Amino acid sequence: MMITNATVVTMNSQHQIIEDGAVVIEGERIIEVGESDALKKHFSLDVVVDAKDKVVLPGFVNAHTHLPSLFVRGVYGVVTEGLFKILFPIKRYIESKQMHIFSLASCLEAINFGSTCVVETYSYIEEFAKAAHETGLRAVVGEQVADVNYDKLKDGVYEYLPDQGS
Numbered sequence: 001m002m003i004t005n006a007t008v009v010t011m012n013s014q015h016q017i018i019e020d021g022a023v024v025i026e027g028e029r030i031i032e033v034g035e036s037d038a039l040k041k042h043f044s045l046d047v048v049v050d051a052k053d054k055v056v057l058p059g060f061v062n063a064h065t066h067l068p069s070l071f072v073r074g075v076y077g078v079v080t081e082g083l084f085k086i087l088f089p090i091k092r093y094i095e096s097k098q099m100h101i102f103s104l105a106s107c108l109e110a111i112n113f114g115s116t117c118v119v120e121t122y123s124y125i126e127e128f129a130k131a132a133h134e135t136g137l138r139a140v141v142g143e144q145v146a147d148v149n150y151d152k153l154k155d156g157v158y159e160y161l162p163d164q165g166s
Contacts (some may be wrong), residue, residue: 059116103131
């Protein structure tokens with residue numbers, strides 16, 4: 001596949017921006033980046049995408065996410081103590097199957113907005129890892145460990161619960 005006629009922002013050592021640029025993709029790999037006219041002469045491809053008036057950017061890496069929390073998006077700005085009053089109580093009832101659905105939706109959203117790799121820690125992280133694999137999103141994952149009593153933490157009391165965190 002070739003994407004042509006785009007403004008291409010490169011990651012080469014000069015951080016070059018090619019105004020009438022093209023990107024040639026073979027399988028899952030970018031194999032060539034350059035000016036559209038030059039690459040059109042060297043490659044004859046079945047799929048050519050005209051990206052006139054579009055920008056082709058490198059994939060973004062989001063190094064701090066809580067993507068599966070999309071089910072409470074917008075709550076924190078309008079509900080005082082949304083973390084303690086909304087998110088933590090709801091998370092007690094979320095099961096593996098729901099987490100997989102939330103993870104699929106959030107992975108697709110991340111890809112749609114340009115992320116190609118994320119770092120994620122969350123409950124049921126294996127479900128997020130499966131969703132990332134299914135959608136093609138690269139991910140570095142780790143299980144979220146919560147060894148504190150959230151009900152008391154909201155009142156400023158830290159109660160360490162080592163058994164809960166293991």
